[in-house]
C-alpha cells in the first residue's frame with residue numbers, strides 16, 4: 367500500500383522532465399514501492415518535442431487519466447480536454463491514432479509498475495479491445511466531460527443539499543473506483559474524527575476543503591490516505607469539487623475503532 371501523503375500543493379511543485387520521453391514532465395504525487403502503483407500529475411507538451419506513440423499499445427496494469435487542461439486523443443476522433451476522464455483496464459489495446467493538439471495536463475494513475483507494449487497486429491476496428499482471456503470486471507470508460515451525467519445528491523434532514531457525487535468507474539467486485547464529489551458552499555461533514563477501511567485519494571479541482579486540524583486543501587492540492595488514516599472533521603465554507611479515487615466502498619469508522627482496525631490489519 368502507498369504511504370500516507372497528508373497534503374501536496376501541486377501548484378507549488380516543479381515539473382520534472384522524464385528522461386524516457388521528450389516533452390513529458392511529471393509531478394510525483396504518490397508511489398507504492400512494493401507494486402509500482404503510482405499517481406503522477408503529467409504534462410505532455412508538443413512545444414517541447416512531445417510526440418505521441420504512432421502505433422496502438424497496451425499495458426499490463428490499469429491506466430486511468432483525469433485531464434486538467436489541454437487537448438489529447440487516443441483515436442483522433444474523441445478529444446479529451448479539461449474534466450475528461452479515461453479508464454483503460456490492463457491488457458486493453460488503445461491509442462490507434464494518438465494525438466496531442468495542445469499542452470495537456472492530466473492526473474495519471476497506474477495500478478502497478480508501468481509497462482508499455484506495442485500492438486503490432488492489424489486491427490479490424492479502431493476501438494479499444496481487450497487481450498485478456500476473460501473480460502475485465504471494470505471496463506473501458508472514456509468520458510469527454512466527467513461532469514456530464516448522473517449526479518447522486520446527499521441532503522441533510524432539512525432537505526438542504528450537502529454534496530453530490532458523480533460515479534465515473536467502479537469495479538463491481540472490489541468496489542474500487544473513481545468519482546467526482548461536489549461540496550455545497552457551507553458544507554460540514556457529519557463525521558467527526560474518522561477513518562476508512564479502504565484507501566482514499568483526492569485531488570481538489572475547484573474551491574477548498576478544510577480539516578478541523580487546520581489542514582487546507584485548495585485547488586491543485588492532493589492527498590493519499592491508506593486504510594486506517596485518521597482524518598478530522600472536514601468542511602467547505604466556499605464549496606468545492608474533488609476527483610476522488612477509493613479502494614472500495616467508503617465506510618466511516620469512528621476514531622475509537624482505529625486501534626483495533628490497525629491491529630487486525632497487521633495480522
Ligand SMILES: [Fe+2]
Nearest residue numbers: 423425429461
Ligand atoms: Fe496507454
